[in-house]
Amino acid sequence: MMTRKPARVLLLKDARQKLAGPSPAPHPQRRLIDFIPLRLTAVSLLGVVAIYLGVLPSPNLAPSKLMADASGLIDLSTTGSVAPDAEPIRAKFSICASATRINCVVDGDTFWYGGVKYRISDINTPEISQPACERERQLARQAQVALLQTLNGRGLTLEQQEWRDTDKYGRKLRVVMQDGHSIGDALIARGLAHRWEGHKLNWCG
Incomplete structure (x- = not known):
């Protein structure tokens, strides 16, 4: 024989369920995409800290300032570019006329300094040793004298402005600067040299 629960008991049970609320559903397993916003926030915070500590440059800096700050971090030996490293010239030069050559001028683009042979790397002048014609011989003598006067x-x-230190003949490749300008520009303006672009010009035409 079944007995019915009193109505009062049923009402109390129903009231307790309403006060407790629905049972929470089990949490599904979180997906990887749910963590992306958290990761982005962490990266942003790390970036702010790095800027504050000076590890990274501020995005508000001008591009020129960024380049200046980064210049000390670049290994120029691996980029193909060479930062000019100026070496002063302090000597009395003459025309090379003996086997012993210390400070003397060979021709318009070659000279000895401190017992080391140099080739001016940004110009080419007429050949003085094997001129192709009389005009080239005369121009070569003029270029030689002009370089002698300039070096004195x-x-x-x-300044080294090429990635190579020397050419195939063992001559050091340098640009001779005076008051911030290449002396080769003056020789070119006088018609005693041309800009070196990997080949020689015809001085006889």
Whole structure:
């Protein structure tokens, strides 16, 4: 024989269920995509800390300032570019006329300094040893004298502006600068040299 529960008991049970609320559903397993916003936030915070500590440059800096700050971090030996390293020229030069060559001028683009042979790397001048014609011989002598006079001037420096230190003949490749300008420009303006672009010009035409 079944007995019915009193109505009062049923009402109390129903009231308790309403007060407790629905049972929470089991949490599904979180997906990887749910963690992406958290990861992005962490990366952003790390970036702010790095800027504050000076590890990274501020995005508000001008591009020129960024390049200046980064210049000290670049290994120029691996980029193909060479930062000019100026070496002052302090000597009295003459025309090379003996086997012993210390400070003397060979021709318009070649000279000895401190017992080391140099080739001016940004210009080419007429050949003095094997000229192709009389005109080239005369121009070569003029270029030789012009270089001699210039090297005996003041404010001269040697700058390496190529990735190579020497050419195939063992001559050091340098640009001779005077007051911030290449002396080769003056020789070119006088018609005693041309800009070196990997080949020689015809001085006889």
